[in-house]
Amino acid sequence: MVDLLSPTFLTAVLAAGIVAGIPLLFASLGETLAEQAGVLNVGLEGMMISGAFVAFVTALAVGDYWIGLLAGGIAGAVVSLVMVVFCIRLGLDQIVVGIALVLTAEGATSVLHDIWYSRSYPRLPNVEPFRIPLLSEIPVLGGSLFSQPLVVYVALAGVAFAAWAIRRTRWGLELRAAGERPDSLDAAGVSVVRTRTVAELMCGFLAGVGGGYLALVGAGTFVPFVTHGAGFIAIVIAMLARGRPWWCVLGGLLFGISLSITTALQVAGIAIPVDFVEMLPFISVLVVLVLFVRESRLPSALGLPYLRGSR
Amino acid sequence: MSKSRVLAMGLGATLALGAVAFPVAAQTEIMKIGYISPEAATDYGWNQQGLIGAQAAAASIGAELIQADNSGYGDPGPVLGQLKDDGAQLIIAQASGYTTVAAQFAKDSGIPVIVFDQPEMTAADLVADVATNSQQGGYLAGVLAAHASKTGVLGIVISADDTNWHKQAGGFVAGAKSVNPEIQILQAQVGPAGYGDAEGGKTTTETLIAGGADIVFGMGDGSSFGMLAAVENATPPAGADKVMFIDVIGDKTPIDAKDVLLSSVLWDFTGTYTQAVADIAAGTFGDAGYTLDAANGGISLLRTDNASDEAWAAVDAAAAGIADGSIEVPLTATQADVDALIAQ
Numbered sequence: 001m002v003d004l005l006s007p008t009f010l011t012a013v014l015a016a017g018i019v020a021g022i023p024l025l026f027a028s029l030g031e032t033l034a035e036q037a038g039v040l041n042v043g044l045e046g047m048m049i050s051g052a053f054v055a056f057v058t059a060l061a062v063g064d065y066w067i068g069l070l071a072g073g074i075a076g077a078v079v080s081l082v083m084v085v086f087c088i089r090l091g092l093d094q095i096v097v098g099i100a101l102v103l104t105a106e107g108a109t110s111v112l113h114d115i116w117y118s119r120s121y122p123r124l125p126n127v128e129p130f131r132i133p134l135l136s137e138i139p140v141l142g143g144s145l146f147s148q149p150l151v152v153y154v155a156l157a158g159v160a161f162a163a164w165a166i167r168r169t170r171w172g173l174e175l176r177a178a179g180e181r182p183d184s185l186d187a188a189g190v191s192v193v194r195t196r197t198v199a200e201l202m203c204g205f206l207a208g209v210g211g212g213y214l215a216l217v218g219a220g221t222f223v224p225f226v227t228h229g230a231g232f233i234a235i236v237i238a239m240l241a242r243g244r245p246w247w248c249v250l251g252g253l254l255f256g257i258s259l260s261i262t263t264a265l266q267v268a269g270i271a272i273p274v275d276f277v278e279m280l281p282f283i284s285v286l287v288v289l290v291l292f293v294r295e296s297r298l299p300s301a302l303g304l305p306y307l308r309g310s311r
Numbered sequence: 312m313s314k315s316r317v318l319a320m321g322l323g324a325t326l327a328l329g330a331v332a333f334p335v336a337a338q339t340e341i342m343k344i345g346y347i348s349p350e351a352a353t354d355y356g357w358n359q360q361g362l363i364g365a366q367a368a369a370a371s372i373g374a375e376l377i378q379a380d381n382s383g384y385g386d387p388g389p390v391l392g393q394l395k396d397d398g399a400q401l402i403i404a405q406a407s408g409y410t411t412v413a414a415q416f417a418k419d420s421g422i423p424v425i426v427f428d429q430p431e432m433t434a435a436d437l438v439a440d441v442a443t444n445s446q447q448g449g450y451l452a453g454v455l456a457a458h459a460s461k462t463g464v465l466g467i468v469i470s471a472d473d474t475n476w477h478k479q480a481g482g483f484v485a486g487a488k489s490v491n492p493e494i495q496i497l498q499a500q501v502g503p504a505g506y507g508d509a510e511g512g513k514t515t516t517e518t519l520i521a522g523g524a525d526i527v528f529g530m531g532d533g534s535s536f537g538m539l540a541a542v543e544n545a546t547p548p549a550g551a552d553k554v555m556f557i558d559v560i561g562d563k564t565p566i567d568a569k570d571v572l573l574s575s576v577l578w579d580f581t582g583t584y585t586q587a588v589a590d591i592a593a594g595t596f597g598d599a600g601y602t603l604d605a606a607n608g609g610i611s612l613l614r615t616d617n618a619s620d621e622a623w624a625a626v627d628a629a630a631a632g633i634a635d636g637s638i639e640v641p642l643t644a645t646q647a648d649v650d651a652l653i654a655q
Binding site: 008013015016020123126219223225259267275 | 350497500503507510513521534537544548566650653
């Protein structure tokens with residue numbers, strides 16, 4: 001049985017939780033933007049796995065994880081164009097198109113992986129962490145919270161910016177209006193289609209970056225179906241966070257750290273059935289978000305296509 | 312008596328006489344063998360090992376192999392039907408999840424199938440089940456790991472709640488403890504069905520290494536590539552200069568760029584599938600199931616240069632003990648069984 005309280009072990013548990021939580025943070029933040037604009041992006045998993053694959057291919061080719069993440073984000077945005085065209089522009093069912101998008105992306109990346117990498121299964125080296133001076137010297141927290149790849153801190157800055165922009169800017173007001181009262185936004189002379197399109201592309205980009213992070217930092221490789229349902233978990237987090245970006249951070253990290261604690265409990269040999277232990281991440285996220293975000297609600301026009309003049 | 316009735320009676324008598332006089336001629340000569348597996352047969356694991364066995368069986372009788380790997384984990388019925396249409400006279404259904412559908416297919420079509428992990432499905436001339444004594448390979452891996460470990464801490468990572476993983480994990484624990492009863496063994500499961508969860512495989516393995524494990528026994532399909540990435544990039548725990556990995560089913564040596572592969576519990580289906588083809592010819596297919604074990608070469612340990620001669624000598628001695636019955640490897644079909652074995 002391992003010493004649960006040894007600094008090395010605690011640091012590893014916390015760091016693993018952050019690694020697992022960051023892709024969810026990116027993807028749920030993107031989903032939040034889309035949902036605020038009225039688009040239920042069920043295809044998030046497809047955008048994540050496309051981003052994971054393209055980020056992996058790019059990072060492997062150029063040896064730079066920043067370029068890999070950027071490529072992953074662009075791939076996610078390109079995939080989100082399917083939602084833009086079929087759902088936002090043509091008004092088709094967002095759930096049906098989203099599911100089709102997931103299945104297509106999973107199949108396409110699986111086939112491409114089979115063609116290019118199924119005989120070599122290349123792996124990537126670890127991404128060097130950015131150690132925040134002084135803070136990274138703190139026992140346990142320093143080696144985990146304050147010694148992460150730089151993109152983690154960029155993500156947190158992005159959340160702060162998104163939280164501010166949604167509540168304090170004209171763009172944020174238009175975004176929320178597109179999800180709450182698209183007809184009013186239209187009457188005010190702002191294009192609902194354009195507002196939703198921008199939100200959806202941002203969602204795709206963030207989901208792609210999240211998938212890229214999962215492949216480059218989390219797994220260190222790409223295998224078919226590597227996202228393993230992370231996109232759907234991110235949708236749940238976003239729906240429970242209900243438009244509040246900081247709650248996406250909480251949901252993502254809570255899920256990741258709970259996942260990591262399940263491993264720690266097993267390693268420590270604590271006599272709890274594994275099946276029960278593995279429910280912990282899902283239960284913890286549901287309980288916390290349901291308890292503390294009850295007062296907020298989802299946009300009224302979420303999932304509904306907007307066609308000018310129709311009722 | 313009409314003329315047609317006389318002809319019919321004559322024909323019936325001729326057929327009956329032929330069946331009595333030439334019973335072996337009633338058996339079908341296998342010209343085509345079908346192979347269906349859920350993932351691509353390039354995985355250095357289950358799907359690839361199955362294909363290698365199927366190719367060997369086909370080659371042994373000069374038959375053609377019809378390959379349908381990467382058929383997914385869903386309903387294999389349509390692919391089985393396609394293999395039938397393509398002329399397959401024996402089908403290897405290389406997934407325990409295919410067993411129920413494949414066994415029914417055999418009864419409906421009359422085409423014999425090889426299935427997994429459900430011995431009760433075995434049916435004369437139609438269905439033969441394959442089981443594994445994979446715990447024996449796990450035992451040998453445990454002996455090797457206990458000899459190779461510098462920290463005295465071993466790690467077991469399994470991707471899913473899978474009987475074969477539990478069997479090998481239990482064997483590993485027993486083997487390691489046979490060398491050093493005080494050895495510390497840490498274990499964790501990636502998820503209920505995390506076969507393809509490479510991220511989970513990597514982070515779980517990193518946690519075990521942080522707990523002091525310098526040898527990791529990993530079982531995981533796609534997830535195992537995450538485990539391998541974790542071992543390749545690991546900072547060795549105190550007392551060790553390197554972290555090593557023991558894989559299962561296949562041989563990942565060709566992709567072991569950083570030379571971290573200590574060994575692998577190999578599953579070789581060649582003997583089983585070749586025997587199945589011979590049994591069809593002899594008319595005994597489905598009279599009994601098949602078992603992969605250390606004695607028949609179905610289960611073995613990959614030999615590498617990353618362990619000492621002393622360690623390999625101990626493995627050889629253990630293998631001999633298993634073969635002659637002097638070592639009995641415990642069978643742990645569930646996680647609770649493995650937990651109990653570790654706690655002993």
